[in-house]
Amino acid sequence: SSELTQDPAVSVALGQTVRITCQGDSLRSYYASWYQQKPGQAPVLVIYGKNNRPSGIPDRFSGSSSGNTASLTITGAQAEDEADYYCNSRDSSGNHGVFGGGTKLTVL
Amino acid sequence: EVQLVESGGGLVQPGRSLRLSCTASGFTFGDYAMSWVRQAPGKGLEWVGFIRSKAYGGTTEYAASVKGRFTISRDDSKSIAYLQMNSLKTEDTAVYYCTSLGVVVPAAMDVWGKGTTVTVSS
Numbered sequence: 181s182s183e184l185t186q187d188p189a190v191s192v193a194l195g196q197t198v199r200i201t202c203q204g205d206s207l208r209s210y211y212a213s214w215y216q217q218k219p220g221q222a223p224v225l226v227i228y229g230k231n232n233r234p235s236g237i238p239d240r241f242s243g244s245s246s247g248n249t250a251s252l253t254i255t256g257a258q259a260e261d262e263a264d265y266y267c268n269s270r271d272s273s274g275n276h277g278v279f280g281g282g283t284k285l286t287v288l
Numbered sequence: 289e290v291q292l293v294e295s296g297g298g299l300v301q302p303g304r305s306l307r308l309s310c311t312a313s314g315f316t317f318g319d320y321a322m323s324w325v326r327q328a329p330g331k332g333l334e335w336v337g338f339i340r341s342k343a344y345g346g347t348t349e350y351a352a353s354v355k356g357r358f359t360i361s362r363d364d365s366k367s368i369a370y371l372q373m374n375s376l377k378t379e380d381t382a383v384y385y386c387t388s389l390g391v392v393v394p395a396a397m398d399v400w401g402k403g404t405t406v407t408v409s410s
Contacts (some may be wrong), residue, residue: 222401
């Protein structure tokens with residue numbers, strides 16, 4: 181399967197922890213990357229590989245994976261974390277990219 | 289500073305063609321694969337395709353939705369990646385982003401341009 185499935189929307193109280201998940205068969209073979217997108221802006225890479233953050237990404241962002249599910253965890257969510265989050269990986273062939281449908285995160 | 293700038297978007301009629309450009313700076317362009325991602329209005333991200341570096345044959349891969357209509361190419365001497373879009377359909381209307389692969393971090397679409405808007409309409 182070349183699909184990645186995400187919950188359409190998730191909410192979290194300010195300062196609390198939230199997990200955003202991404203499911204797909206290809207995740208058994210390939211790591212997911214995670215992208216944050218705010219309205220009117222280009223996506224920004226926040227997590228890649230097993231659990232790596234690019235320079236400048238706060239350490240409250242972390243990633244994990246188990247079986248066919250990858251997760252993005254925000255520990256101590258801030259108002260500025262409100263955004264759409266997309267997972268990305270390869271399809272089962274390994275030659276094509278694929279995105280999840282995206283999760284809209286609301287910080288209450 | 290690594291930077292990508294897309295250009296070439298605009299309004300085009302169904303069935304016509306358009307070529308997008310992605311001009312790169314701040315890194316040795318020829319050493320890296322480049323990809324294109326699009327986002328239809330109000331929708332999620334869709335992977336369009338990518339081109340490998342010459343060291344890996346410069347070969348390309350495409351999403352099923354564009355295969356046979358879109359072609360990705362590169363001019364390493366100018367640090368530009370192209371997306372040639374033929375036989376455009378209304379459903380190709382989207383913001384098109386260019387991304388680098390593995391320039392700043394390994395094995396991820398690590399740097400994105402701001403995007404260029406393509407509108408396919410009669």
